[in-house]
Each structure stands twice: as structure tokens, then as C-alpha cells.
Amino acid sequence: MDAIVVDELRKRYGNVQALEGVSFAVRAGEVFGLLGPNGAGKSTTVKVLATLTKPDAGRAEVAGHDVVREPNAVRRAIGYVPQSSGVDRDATGRENLMLQGRVQGMSGRALETRVAELLDLLGLARSADRVVRGYSGGMKRRLDVGLGLVHRPQVLFLDEPTTGLDPEARASMWEELERLAEGESLTILLTTHYMEEADELADRLAIVSRGRVIVEGTPEQLKQSLRGEAVEVELADGRAAEAEAVVSGLEGVFEASIEGRRLHSRVASGARAIPFILSALEAEGIGVEAVTTHRPSLDDVYLHYTGREFAAEDEQGRAGDSGEDGRR
Amino acid sequence: MSVAVRHTWFMVGRQLRNLMREPIWIALLLVQPMVWLLLYGQLFKRVTHLPGGGFGTTSYITFLAPAIVIMNAFFGATWSGMAMISDLDRDVLPRFLATPVSRISLVVSQIVRSALIAVIQGAIILLVSITLGVRVHTAVLGWVVVLLAAALMNSAFAGLSQGIALLVRKEATMIAIANFIGLPLFFLSSTLISIRQIPHWMQIAAKFNPVNWGVIAAREVVLPGTDWNSVGLHLALLFALSVATAAFATWTFRAYQRTI
Numbered sequence: 001m002d003a004i005v006v007d008e009l010r011k012r013y014g015n016v017q018a019l020e021g022v023s024f025a026v027r028a029g030e031v032f033g034l035l036g037p038n039g040a041g042k043s044t045t046v047k048v049l050a051t052l053t054k055p056d057a058g059r060a061e062v063a064g065h066d067v068v069r070e071p072n073a074v075r076r077a078i079g080y081v082p083q084s085s086g087v088d089r090d091a092t093g094r095e096n097l098m099l100q101g102r103v104q105g106m107s108g109r110a111l112e113t114r115v116a117e118l119l120d121l122l123g124l125a126r127s128a129d130r131v132v133r134g135y136s137g138g139m140k141r142r143l144d145v146g147l148g149l150v151h152r153p154q155v156l157f158l159d160e161p162t163t164g165l166d167p168e169a170r171a172s173m174w175e176e177l178e179r180l181a182e183g184e185s186l187t188i189l190l191t192t193h194y195m196e197e198a199d200e201l202a203d204r205l206a207i208v209s210r211g212r213v214i215v216e217g218t219p220e221q222l223k224q225s226l227r228g229e230a231v232e233v234e235l236a237d238g239r240a241a242e243a244e245a246v247v248s249g250l251e252g253v254f255e256a257s258i259e260g261r262r263l264h265s266r267v268a269s270g271a272r273a274i275p276f277i278l279s280a281l282e283a284e285g286i287g288v289e290a291v292t293t294h295r296p297s298l299d300d301v302y303l304h305y306t307g308r309e310f311a312a313e314d315e316q317g318r319a320g321d322s323g324e325d326g327r328r
Numbered sequence: 329m330s331v332a333v334r335h336t337w338f339m340v341g342r343q344l345r346n347l348m349r350e351p352i353w354i355a356l357l358l359v360q361p362m363v364w365l366l367l368y369g370q371l372f373k374r375v376t377h378l379p380g381g382g383f384g385t386t387s388y389i390t391f392l393a394p395a396i397v398i399m400n401a402f403f404g405a406t407w408s409g410m411a412m413i414s415d416l417d418r419d420v421l422p423r424f425l426a427t428p429v430s431r432i433s434l435v436v437s438q439i440v441r442s443a444l445i446a447v448i449q450g451a452i453i454l455l456v457s458i459t460l461g462v463r464v465h466t467a468v469l470g471w472v473v474v475l476l477a478a479a480l481m482n483s484a485f486a487g488l489s490q491g492i493a494l495l496v497r498k499e500a501t502m503i504a505i506a507n508f509i510g511l512p513l514f515f516l517s518s519t520l521i522s523i524r525q526i527p528h529w530m531q532i533a534a535k536f537n538p539v540n541w542g543v544i545a546a547r548e549v550v551l552p553g554t555d556w557n558s559v560g561l562h563l564a565l566l567f568a569l570s571v572a573t574a575a576f577a578t579w580t581f582r583a584y585q586r587t588i
Contacts, residue, residue, distance in 0.1 A: 047588060050426040051425075051426065052422055052425050052426055052585075052588045053585075053586075053588045072428045075426060075427050075428045076428055078426065080423065080426035080427075082419055082422050082423055082426075084418075084419045085418070085419065086418070086420050086421075086422060086423025087418075087420070087423075088342065088346070088418075088420055089418065090346040090349065091342065091345065091346055095342070095345060099338060099341075100427070102338050103335060103424065103427050103428065103429040104427055104428065105428070131349070147423065
């Protein structure tokens with residue numbers, strides 16, 4: 001059964017088309033990742049699914065309920081962990097959890113027990129009665145997750161769960177989330193712009209770019225869909241177009257593309273192809289600064305399907321933060 | 329409806345708990361009204377002897393005390409939107425909006441919290457006034473009316489303040505607007521001086537000034553010769569205004585939701 005069905009969602013903010021027809025489906029019990037650079041439309045998608053905003057067109061169902069027609073049924077079935085912490089910093093961790101439980105219709109003993117259980121589970125038991133203002137970034141983030149889980153939702157939305165955390169806190173958050181996904185028999189939809197995070201956590205993922213889903217599959221499937229290995233050549237001078245023409249003509253090179261001064265190519269075997277690539281470039285008098293080869297990563301998958309480099313796109317999305325991700 | 333009331337109660341509880349954690353704030357917020365009462369009240373104590381009168385008492389502090397309760401409730405209200413902006417800035421609202429929480433409770437709880445604080449402070453100001461020799465002519469009923477007037481005064485402008493907060497969503501703009509509204513309405517009233525002593529055009533303006541409505545209602549019950557019709561009318565006017573501004577705040581909340 002599908003826990004989330006998203007069908008051709010469109011959403012426009014002013015003159016920014018945040019979603020241009022997003023479609024995907026998430027099976028019950030799986031961890032599904034929406035991977036994409038800043039500004040791709042991930043947060044907007046989650047906001048529509050969490051009933052915070054209405055789509056201009058398209059349809060979405062969460063836990064069997066339509067997000068526009070039955071918003072309260074959806075709200076009871078979901079937990080939403082926003083990108084920026086939504087905790088009340090002037091209250092204690094326990095008070096935050098109790099209040100969240102109450103507005104979800106819980107009360108009395110059942111609520112108290114559940115809150116104590118979550119505080120334990122998230123390693124916050126000892127700080128439960130301290131004001132959140134004094135929590136570390138990682139503790140605050142874990143409390144955010146706890147707020148999403150109080151009422152034992154069927155579906156949990158995690159919008160950029162580890163953004164702003166240091167590497168150590170991120171790693172422990174990953175462990176935490178993996179444990180939760182198993183222990184609480186949840187369906188989790190998480191958005192991220194960290195390739196490693198999607199790779200590590202998601203059973204399946206959809207790559208989102210500029211308001212559309214570009215490709216969907218397990219991380220393994222996506223990487224295997226790119227045959228062979230990636231070779232990247234950093235050119236010494238600006239003769240990029242020539243370099244691309246030279247390399248794409250070589251035997252054993254499946255594809256080559258240019259991004260600034262970097263030449264990306266995919267080959268059957270990196271170790272065997274590099275000498276050929278270098279000598280072909282040298283023969284044309286094209287200088288080379290550095291060469292690397294690696295197994296296909298999700299970066300390469302992104303590049304392959306969008307023709308754009310993930311990091312550059314991410315940077316651009318942040319600089320021109322035209323809306324959605326940083327929006328309130 | 330019962331859900332809205334229950335959720336409002338939860339949300340007010342949240343705000344009062346946070347406030348009680350730092351009760352020093354209630355005291356700090358009382359500094360200003362105390363300065364008016366203790367210093368200004370002494371400074372101008374001879375003002376009741378002005379020819380033309382109209383003070384209804386020779387004790388200026390008795391004339392002033394109920395008005396200071398109202399003034400305090402009014403200024404508190406103009407700032408009450410700051411708490412909403414802080415919730416907006418910290419993304420507390422979006423988190424709640426993904427739950428079945430009653431939408432209206434998110435707005436109304438802010439107004440109720442603000443009015444409750446005005447009542448607590450009003451009671452403290454009255455207590456201090458009593459020690460200074462102020463006598464509430466209508467006794468216990470008078471206390472109730474003064475505090476009710478303070479609650480209505482506050483909620484009338486708290487609704488407006490919440491609405492403005494939801495529209496501007498910026499602290500600096502909010503501060504500018506609060507000052508812009510606060511001082512003129514304060515001075516265009518009989519808070520500090522008998523209505524008979526102020527220029528004619530100001531007397532007319534004061535008639536339409538909600539701050540003056542609150543001052544009249546509160547002062548009538550403190551001074552002898554209470555005109556209960558006037559008390560009832562002015563409380564009713566404040567109540568109507570409270571309903572209107574609460575509706576305005578709710579409407580702006582919907583406008584805010586559309587921007588998410």
C-alpha cells in the first residue's frame with residue numbers, strides 16, 4: 001500500500017514556479033528521500049503534504065487522506081519536523097512534548113508515559129526539565145523529531161533533518177533516525193541536499209530539480225543505471241568545448257560533458273581509460289591540471305539526469321534564494 | 329467550539345508558564361505605570377484645584393489611579409503582537425499548523441494572555457493605590473469593573489496588535505506602529521486630566537477614542553456619584569471593539585497562512 005501519493009503537484013509563489021508537476025509515491029514503511037539542491041522544490045512539496053499550504057493544481061494523499069479535502073485527518077496521521085526548529089525555546093523539553101501531544105488529542109497518563117518514553121528514546125531524559133534555550137543544536141533537533149512523533153503518526157516528514165548540525169551530531173542523528181524507522185514502524189519522507197544522507201538513509205529516493213522529479217529509484221539502482229565509472233578531468237585552460245569533443249569520441253567513453261573547466265566523463269573502467277584520455281588531450285595540446293576517477297555517486301546521477309552539477313546548482317539556489325527553502 | 333476553547337486554554341497555559349518562569353518581567357513592566365502614579369501623580373497633585381474643575385475629587389491620585397490601570401492595559405496591548413512575531417520568527421507557528429490545533433486558538437490565546445497580564449498588573453496597581461490613600465467608591469464591585477475595563481481595553485488593542493504583527497511580521501515595523509498608535513491615543517484622552525480642562529477639539533476626539541472609553545468606565549466606579557449607564561455603555565463599546573479586532577486578527581492569520 002502507498003502511504004503517500006503525489007500526483008502532478010504545482011505551486012507558484014509570486015513569479016517563482018516552485019513546483020512544476022511533482023509526482024511520486026511512497027510505500028508504507030519505507031524511508032523515502034527527496035534529494036535535490038536548494039530551491040528545487042523539496043520543502044514546498046513537504047509543506048503541501050503537511051497541509052501547511054495548498055497546491056495550485058494536482059493531488060496528494062497522505063495515509064489515505066486527501067491533503068486539501070481532509071486536512072485534519074492528514075494532520076492526525078502525520079508528524080512534521082520543519083527545516084528550521086519549531087520548538088518553543090522558552091519552555092522545557094517536556095513541556096514542548098506535552099503541549100504537542102495535547103493538541104494532537106492525547107491526555108493524562110497515556111500522554112505522560114509516551115513523553116517519558118520519547119525523552120528516553122531521544123537521549124533527552126536528563127535535560128527534559130531544562131529550558132530548551134540551553135540545548136545544543138543536536139539536542140534541539142532531536143526534540144524537533146520527538147515533537148513529530150508524540151502521537152505515534154503513521155507518516156513522518158523530516159525537512160532537512162541534519163542541516164546546520166556538525167558532522168558528529170549528523171552521524172548520531174542518522175543512527176537515531178534509522179533506529180526510529182525500525183522501532184516505530186513509520187513511513188518517513190525526508191528531504192535533503194546531502195547526497196551522503198540520501199544514500200545512507202533512504203530505501204528509495206527521488207531526485208528533484210527545478211520543481212520536478214527527475215528520476216526515482218533505490219540509491220543502488222540509480223547508481224547502477226550509470227554504467228562504469230566516472231572520470232573527471234580538470235582542464236588547465238579554457239578549451240572546454242574542444243576537450244569535450246575529443247574525449248567523447250574516444251572508444252570506451254559512454255558520455256562526456258563540460259561544467260566550467262571540468263570535464264565529466266563516464267567510462268567502462270577508469271584506470272584503463274585515463275591514459276587514453278590524457279594522451280588524446282595532450283595530442284591536441286589541451287593542458288590538464290588534475291584527473292580523478294571514482295565509482296558513480298549520486299552526484300554523477302544528478303549530473304547525468306539534469307546536465308548540471310549538483311554543488312553549483314545548490315550554491316545558486318541558496319544565493320538566489322528566490323523563495324521556497326528559506327521562506328517562512 | 330469546545331475544541332477551540334480547549335486549545336486556547338493549552339496555548340494560554342504555554343504562554344503563562346513561560347512568563348512565570350521569569351516573573352521579574354511582570355515587575356519590570358510595572359515600572360512605567362508606577363512612575364506615572366507615584367511621580368506624575370505627586371508632580372501635578374494641585375491640578376484638581378484648577379478653575380473649571382471637573383475632576384470629581386480633590387485627590388489627584390484618586391482621579392489618576394483607575395486611568396493608570398487602563399493606560400497600562402492599553403500600552404501592554406499595543407506591544408502584544410511582539411509575542412506573535414517571535415513565534416513567527418522561530419517557526420513555532422508552522423509546526424503547530426501541521427497539527428489539528430484549532431487555528432483560531434493560536435490567535436485568541438495571544439489576546440487572552442495579554443488581557444490576563446493586564447488584569448494581574450491592574451490589580452497590583454490598584455493595591456499600591458490603596459496604600460496611597462485611594463478609595464474605590466463602589467468597593468468590590470468597583471474593583472471588578474476596573475479590572476474588567478482593563479481586560480477589555482487590552483483585548484481591544486491586543487487584537488489589533490496581533491493583526492498588525494501578522495501583516496508586517498517584522499519587529500522594527502511593529503515597534504514603530506505601536507508608538508504611532510500608542511502616544512496619540514493616550515494623550516487624546518482624559519487619562520491625565522479632566523475632560524473639561526482640555527481644548528474643545530480634543531474633547532471631541534476623545535469621545536471617539538477607545539482609550540477614553542476605558543478611562544471613563546474605570547474612573548466612574550472609583551469616584552463618588554457613579555453613572556452606571558455610562559459604565560455599561562463604555563464597557564459595551566470596548567467589548568464590541570474587542571470582537572471586531574479579534575475578527576481582524578483572525579482574518580490576518582488566514583492571510584499569513586496563504587504566504588507559507
